[in-house]
Amino acid sequence: MRKRGRKVTAACCAGCLTFLAAACLLAPVLSSCDPNLVNPLKKFAGMSREHPLGTDYLGRDLLARLLWGGRNTLGYAAAVTAVSAVIGTGVGMISGFLGGAADRLLMRGSDVLRAFPGVVLVLIIVSILGAGIGNVCIALLLTRWIWYARMARNLTREELSRPSILAGRLAGSGWGAILIHHVFPAILPQMLSVLSVDFGGALLSISGYSFLGLGILPPEPEWGMMISDGRSYMDKPGMMFWPGICILIVVISVNVLGDLLRDILEEKRT
Amino acid sequence: MGEVLLEVDDVTRAYGSKRRGQKQILRGVSFRLQEGKCLGLVGESGCGKSTLCRILAGLEKPDSGQALFCREPVGSKKVRGKIQMVFQNSLEAVNHHQNVLQIVSEPLKNLFHMNREECRKETARLLEMVGIAPEEMKKYPRQFSGGQLQRICIARALGAKPELLLLDEPLSSLDASVQAQILNLLSDLRNDLNLTCILVSHDIRAVYYLSDEILRMSEGTVKAIPSLDTIIRPERF
Amino acid sequence: MKKEDVILQTENLSVSMRAGKERIPAVKDVTLSLKRKGCTGIIGESGCGKSLTCQAVLGLLEPKKWTVTGKVFLEDEEVPITDDRSMDRFRGKKLAFAAQNPMAAFDPRMTMGAHFLEGHSRREWDAIRKDAGERLARMGICEPESLWNRYSFELSGGQLQRVLIALVLGLHPKVLLADEPTTALDQATEEELLRILEDCQNQEGISILLVSHDLDVISRMADTVYVMYAGQIVECGEKEAVLGNPLHPYTGGLMRSRPGFSKERLKAMNGYPPRLGESTGSGCAFAPRCPFAKEVCKGEQVLREMTPGHFSRCSCFRGQGEEKHG
Numbered sequence: 001m002r003k004r005g006r007k008v009t010a011a012c013c014a015g016c017l018t019f020l021a022a023a024c025l026l027a028p029v030l031s032s033c034d035p036n037l038v039n040p041l042k043k044f045a046g047m048s049r050e051h052p053l054g055t056d057y058l059g060r061d062l063l064a065r066l067l068w069g070g071r072n073t074l075g076y077a078a079a080v081t082a083v084s085a086v087i088g089t090g091v092g093m094i095s096g097f098l099g100g101a102a103d104r105l106l107m108r109g110s111d112v113l114r115a116f117p118g119v120v121l122v123l124i125i126v127s128i129l130g131a132g133i134g135n136v137c138i139a140l141l142l143t144r145w146i147w148y149a150r151m152a153r154n155l156t157r158e159e160l161s162r163p164s165i166l167a168g169r170l171a172g173s174g175w176g177a178i179l180i181h182h183v184f185p186a187i188l189p190q191m192l193s194v195l196s197v198d199f200g201g202a203l204l205s206i207s208g209y210s211f212l213g214l215g216i217l218p219p220e221p222e223w224g225m226m227i228s229d230g231r232s233y234m235d236k237p238g239m240m241f242w243p244g245i246c247i248l249i250v251v252i253s254v255n256v257l258g259d260l261l262r263d264i265l266e267e268k269r270t
Numbered sequence: 271m272g273e274v275l276l277e278v279d280d281v282t283r284a285y286g287s288k289r290r291g292q293k294q295i296l297r298g299v300s301f302r303l304q305e306g307k308c309l310g311l312v313g314e315s316g317c318g319k320s321t322l323c324r325i326l327a328g329l330e331k332p333d334s335g336q337a338l339f340c341r342e343p344v345g346s347k348k349v350r351g352k353i354q355m356v357f358q359n360s361l362e363a364v365n366h367h368q369n370v371l372q373i374v375s376e377p378l379k380n381l382f383h384m385n386r387e388e389c390r391k392e393t394a395r396l397l398e399m400v401g402i403a404p405e406e407m408k409k410y411p412r413q414f415s416g417g418q419l420q421r422i423c424i425a426r427a428l429g430a431k432p433e434l435l436l437l438d439e440p441l442s443s444l445d446a447s448v449q450a451q452i453l454n455l456l457s458d459l460r461n462d463l464n465l466t467c468i469l470v471s472h473d474i475r476a477v478y479y480l481s482d483e484i485l486r487m488s489e490g491t492v493k494a495i496p497s498l499d500t501i502i503r504p505e506r507f
Numbered sequence: 508m509k510k511e512d513v514i515l516q517t518e519n520l521s522v523s524m525r526a527g528k529e530r531i532p533a534v535k536d537v538t539l540s541l542k543r544k545g546c547t548g549i550i551g552e553s554g555c556g557k558s559l560t561c562q563a564v565l566g567l568l569e570p571k572k573w574t575v576t577g578k579v580f581l582e583d584e585e586v587p588i589t590d591d592r593s594m595d596r597f598r599g600k601k602l603a604f605a606a607q608n609p610m611a612a613f614d615p616r617m618t619m620g621a622h623f624l625e626g627h628s629r630r631e632w633d634a635i636r637k638d639a640g641e642r643l644a645r646m647g648i649c650e651p652e653s654l655w656n657r658y659s660f661e662l663s664g665g666q667l668q669r670v671l672i673a674l675v676l677g678l679h680p681k682v683l684l685a686d687e688p689t690t691a692l693d694q695a696t697e698e699e700l701l702r703i704l705e706d707c708q709n710q711e712g713i714s715i716l717l718v719s720h721d722l723d724v725i726s727r728m729a730d731t732v733y734v735m736y737a738g739q740i741v742e743c744g745e746k747e748a749v750l751g752n753p754l755h756p757y758t759g760g761l762m763r764s765r766p767g768f769s770k771e772r773l774k775a776m777n778g779y780p781p782r783l784g785e786s787t788g789s790g791c792a793f794a795p796r797c798p799f800a801k802e803v804c805k806g807e808q809v810l811r812e813m814t815p816g817h818f819s820r821c822s823c824f825r826g827q828g829e830e831k832h833g
Contacts, residue, residue, distance in 0.1 A: 162362060167363050174380075313694075415779045453773055475767065479770060
């Protein structure tokens with residue numbers, strides 16, 4: 001009973017995510033409007049055949065902006081997550097394998113980062129490098145990879161003491177082969193569950209910094225920035241509603257999927 | 271015959287950090303092992319048997335003392351692959367993401383640089399030797415029982431053409447009726463391949479069955495058992 | 508066996524595992540009895556259901572995962588094995604349990620002394636200390652006083668197992684269920700532990716239900732032996748009868764495959780025991796591994812009395828006589 005409910009939830013979440021991602025990818029097909037085309041005559045237009053979701057305060061088509069904005073938001077979030085996961089996992093595995101001074105350095109580094117509020121750190125980096133989505137991504141990368149490194153390092157340490165790894169060493173496998181063939185497949189599921197939850201975090205950050213005006217620069221659309229635009233026109237809720245609901249759906253879906261993945265893993269272990 | 275294969279001199283090992291207090295696991299273990307012989311090590315769990323095994327396999331460094339294999343320290347490049355180990359829990363000793371072919375051919379690839387076809391042939395031969403049908407080489411570890419997996423682990427160890435086989439409690443996770451099969455297998459392999467073995471076990475009957483001499487380990491040191499009569503208890507039925 | 512001699516009796520005890528809607532049988536109709544001041548041994552391999560039987564008697568199986576049916580009687584009283592709350596009256600006080608892994612039985616944050624005193628009022632402490640000290644000294648633990656302030660991780664497996672037995676016997680139970688008590692121990696410690704169990708039996712009059720995979724342990728301790736295979740009792744009776752003249756090929760095979768103190772080649776059984784819940788069909792579960800299997804073995808086998816007091820679930824094997832010829 002519980003298992004079936006879980007399957008349904010997982011399917012719903014995955015379905016929502018795929019639907020949104022596919023819609024954003026197919027933006028040029030789904031909407032013929034130019035997301036940046038300003039038409040002052042048609043501002044705050046209601047839903048119509050021409051503008052299915054209406055237009056914003058500059059008369060730009062909301063659906064087009066939502067879809068093209070989703071490309072930016074989801075794309076950058078995915079890129080940040082993927083790059084930080086790859087770098088972090090790699091560094092963490094090597095650090096866990098080497099042990100000693102390098103390992104201690106990494107752990108102390110991540111302790112320092114943990115003690116420091118992440119938002120402040122990103123703001124500092126962006127203030128040095130200047131605003132812009134590229135710099136926000138760099139700042140996010142710099143603060144995020146270390147979590148993957150820490151997680152991968154701990155899991156690697158745990159794996160390395162297993163007899164299967166010892167047997168691999170006796171079989172003459174070098175440390176590269178051990179990490180790739182023995183450690184990586186074993187820690188992959190856990191890393192994936194962290195990754196899926198972290199993707200939600202990255203998406204919120206990208207939208208958040210764009211909302212603050214530090215990320216994507218206008219007129220390029222982006223969900224967070226669209227919400228920020230809509231803030232000045234509270235009486236026209238459509239401008240905030242559609243990007244807001246998209247962010248909500250994506251973040252909830254990835255979090256639920258990540259949690260389910262972790263639950264399944266834990267069940268498998270016991 | 272009679273050539274000393276392994277010399278262990280006053281090996282010590284402690285765990286824990288100096289600040290928080292160390293636990294001395296091995297307090298000076300010394301023994302010699304001749305080629306073709308099988309040495310049995312018996313002792314209570316936690317007496318350092320497994321630690322000693324890992325040191326002999328070169329997987330851990332002793333704090334002091336040395337273990338020489340053919341006059342080379344264990345763990346050095348020249349000894350690579352010549353000492354193999356069979357672990358206590360076969361389910362934990364294999365990578366669950368690899369199939370039997372990949373598991374058994376790991377040493378073949380690394381030590382003898384065999385290509386895929388050679389690996390397959392050699393794996394089939396090794397599996398047959400340990401009593402597993404070669405057709406099962408595409409299966410994954412979860413599809414086997416503990417006894418079958420232990421056979422597969424033995425096949426993997428034999429693939430490296432070891433001169434010394436360390437058996438760390440190879441029976442303790444197996445059922446009584448399967449233990450006998452594995453003991454017979456080990457005894458056959460020893461006769462066929464003239465293997466030198468160290469059998470670590472808490473089951474003194476099994477050790478007696480396979481070994482030429484028996485050492486008793488307690489509190490981090492080894493003592494030779496002077497006469498087997500002192501440990502044999504009378505048959506009850 | 509006279510009824511009044513029996514202290515613990517199970518009737519058609521069955522345990523099945525819940526997997527979704529399915530019920531996978533793990534223990535099938537186990538009926539066994541334990542004599543007062545006696546020792547009954549259950550022997551079998553992993554997955555045969557011997558530990559489950561033991562835990563079912565104590566009502567330790569989680570009802571979410573396991574379904575337990577059948578009855579258990581302690582003296583003349585029925586033990587409410589499926590009612591967790593009323594089991595508190597039996598567990599510890601009448602039915603004591605010594606687990607396989609003594610390390611897991613102790614709370615690592617509590618000293619040994621705290622374990623002994625737990626649940627007792629302050630007035631009783633001195634008496635308990637004295638009683639436990641005497642018991643531990645009898646069990647060959649030197650300086651029981653120094654043990655008082657130590658933690659479970661500071662002790663060896665053998666010491667812990669002895670302390671655990673001292674602990675459970677402190678409540679003066681009638682029956683001790685020992686589930687593989689010697690598996691984690693080496694030969695010398697095992698010997699000592701068995702001596703302790705014998706003392707409990709002889710001096711304190713405690714009846715012991717001993718579960719083990721080790722024939723030596725069973726043959727030394729038990730007066731009555733039950734052999735389990737794939738969740739069923741395949742052979743039972745007095746120790747001398749069962750181990751002296753096994754009437755089920757599994758028992759015989761088990762005895763012959765054991766290494767003795769000789770270099771003679773072991774007569775190992777073929778094949779592997781079925782895993783927990785693995786279907787064995789309606790016929791004899793042992794038939795696929797049995798050298799004497801015949802066509803009749805495909806039908807259902809019942810536990811039949813072969814000689815007085817000696818039961819076997821095999822219709823074609825008649826003991827060692829046939830073995831020599833066949």
